Amino acid sequence: MQSEFNFFxxxxxxxxxxxxxxxxxxxxxxxxxxLVIWKAPSSDTFQIFADRCPHRLxxxxxxxxxxxxxxxxxxxxxxxxxxxxxxxxxPQLEDPKQLAKNQRRYCAQIFPSRExxxxxxxxxxxxxPDLAESTPLPLSPYVDASKGFVWSSFxxxxxxxxxxxxxxxxxxxxxxxAHHGVxxxxxxxxxxxxxxxxxxxxxxxxxxxxGMNSTIAIDFPNxxxxxxxxxxxxxxxxxxxxxxxxxxxxxxxVAQFPRNFAKTLNRVIPRWWEHVQTRNLVLDGDMILLxxxxxxxxERQQQESWKSAxxxxxxxxxxxxxxxxxxxxxxxxxxxxxxxxxxxxxxLPIAENRRTILDRDRQHTQHCxxxxxxxxxxxxxxxxxxxxxxxxxxxxALMPDAARSxxxxxxxxxxxxxxxxxxxxxxxxxxxxxxxxxxxxxxx
Numbered sequence: 001m002q003s004e005f006n007f008f009x010x011x012x013x014x015x016x017x018x019x020x021x022x023x024x025x026x027x028x029x030x031x032x033x034x035l036v037i038w039k040a041p042s043s044d045t046f047q048i049f050a051d052r053c054p055h056r057l058x059x060x061x062x063x064x065x066x067x068x069x070x071x072x073x074x075x076x077x078x079x080x081x082x083x084x085x086x087x088x089x090x091p092q093l094e095d096p097k098q099l100a101k102n103q104r105r106y107c108a109q110i111f112p113s114r115e116x117x118x119x120x121x122x123x124x125x126x127x128x129p130d131l132a133e134s135t136p137l138p139l140s141p142y143v144d145a146s147k148g149f150v151w152s153s154f155x156x157x158x159x160x161x162x163x164x165x166x167x168x169x170x171x172x173x174x175x176x177x178a179h180h181g182v183x184x185x186x187x188x189x190x191x192x193x194x195x196x197x198x199x200x201x202x203x204x205x206x207x208x209x210x211g212m213n214s215t216i217a218i219d220f221p222n223x224x225x226x227x228x229x230x231x232x233x234x235x236x237x238x239x240x241x242x243x244x245x246x247x248x249x250x251x252x253x254v255a256q257f258p259r260n261f262a263k264t265l266n267r268v269i270p271r272w273w274e275h276v277q278t279r280n281l282v283l284d285g286d287m288i289l290l291x292x293x294x295x296x297x298x299e300r301q302q303q304e305s306w307k308s309a310x311x312x313x314x315x316x317x318x319x320x321x322x323x324x325x326x327x328x329x330x331x332x333x334x335x336x337x338x339x340x341x342x343x344x345x346x347x348l349p350i351a352e353n354r355r356t357i358l359d360r361d362r363q364h365t366q367h368c369x370x371x372x373x374x375x376x377x378x379x380x381x382x383x384x385x386x387x388x389x390x391x392x393x394x395x396x397a398l399m400p401d402a403a404r405s406x407x408x409x410x411x412x413x414x415x416x417x418x419x420x421x422x423x424x425x426x427x428x429x430x431x432x433x434x435x436x437x438x439x440x441x442x443x444x
Contacts, residue, residue, distance in 0.1 A: 003336060008125040008336070008339070009128055010124060010131055012030055012121065012124055012239070013121050013244075014028050014035070014122055015028070015254070016119055016379045019368050020037060022201035023065065024038075024042045027059065027061030029250075031246075031340060034052070035111065035338055036050075036072075040082065041070040046113065049085060050110075051077060053108070054087075054105065054108060055074065055079050056077070056078075059112040060108065060117065061129045062075050062152070077090075077091065077092060079106075083407065088110070093319045109126055110128050114137065114259070116137055116139065117143045119242075138219045138223035140256065141338060142223070142227070142236070144240045151256050153160075153254070153255065154275060155255070157252050158251045159351065160250075160251060160291050160294045161251055161335070164294045166224065168290055169241055172214075173191060176190075183282055192252055193208065195205070199322055201330055202433070204323065204326065206319050213228070214231070222244060226239040235261045236259075240257070241259065242255070245335055248342065255279075271378035272374035276371065280432075280436070281436070282366055285440075287358055296348075298310055298347045299312075306324055329394050332409050355435050358436065360435055379425075379430065380422070381422070383422075384418075386419070392414060396412060
């Protein structure tokens with residue numbers, strides 16, 4: 001049965017622009033499609049191609065940007081493509097006229113793309129560029145410096161499907177428990193009663209009263225935004241999330257966090273520190289819960305509907321119910337994997353290895369320029385501390401007795417301090433870029 005909702009004819013943000021490396025191509029997945037992001041040295045913007053060379057379908061993301069031509073070169077046979085996708089060079093083609101004559105056969109597939117609100121966006125349908133041109137992007141009105149807002153960005157790949165991600169984000173009542181000690185307190189939880197204001201094929205709006213007035217809006221297929229007003233001074237904070245379907249059992253979260261107060265914090269607190277201390281910890285908190293919940297639901301849905309598999313509560317699960325009804329009505333309760341040639345098993349296996357599910361390095365650090373660079377600095381200062389310790393101990397040992405008795409204790413103290421700093425970086429900070437086990441039973 002054909003789905004009424006077309007997931008492909010929409011704009012999706014793939015990454016914060018600041019996290020993309022203009023020096024080399026980047027592989028990324030969307031809706032089961034493999035894409036490559038790259039930037040020609042002469043261009044002001046990134047381009048997005050299908051990640052396959054038309055020659056023998058080798059991944060262009062394993063290619064390179066040629067220093068002489070600025071083209072994207074396939075590393076398999078050296079075919080080169082310019083920013084418009086046109087093939088500019090085929091080393092094995094003796095007659096250059098053949099290249100011009102058969103350009104349509106030799107060109108790469110290029111997706112419509114834009115750079116707006118510090119994000120790189122892609123239109124997921126190759127065959128409707130005119131529709132892409134006339135379709136507005138699902139932007140937040142608050143990611144706007146002219147309105148007095150500042151914001152930060154974050155991206156992470158997740159070990160569960162798109163519909164599980166959406167369902168989780170539209171449920172504020174899990175925060176005090178799943179994110180206890182990070183974003184809430186289980187002992188001081190306040191139930192958020194949710195009222196659905198409107199529901200259409202493209203948008204659901206709701207509002208909640210939780211001590212702070214807030215609205216929740218879902219612009220399908222990817223934009224979910226919380227707007228929270230509090231106080232009498234017009235203070236406002238937002239949670240702007242984009243839920244990206246990647247593959248069966250995989251999704252990606254691209255998030256922005258705008259606010260119109262405490263603006264200095266954006267300049268004082270490093271972006272990477274916010275990521276390792278808060279943003280990743282929040283997603284660690286419910287990653288295993290959602291990974292397994294999704295698969296338990298798949299098991300139950302072999303015999304019954306989500307309506308009976310879940311034990312849902314009135315007023316608090318309102319938006320979850322509304323979303324699930326929307327997903328059934330307009331999408332037949334499934335994502336369009338078959339349209340890209342993917343046959344998803346009815347029940348996905350549960351990953352038993354916690355390091356696989358909570359792999360911050362693969363899911364975030366490798367995609368985040370701030371965290372990648374911070375990790376390099378952390379590892380560099382470890383080496384500096386270790387080398388300083390060795391040199392200082394050696395110098396102290398070779399000093400004359402009189403000098404050693406006078407300065408030795410100071411040098412030894414600084415050597416031990418350097419060693420302590422190196423150890424702290426190695427055993428306390430560096431693991432936060434790779435893996436932090438989240439055990440709820442230990443969260444007091």
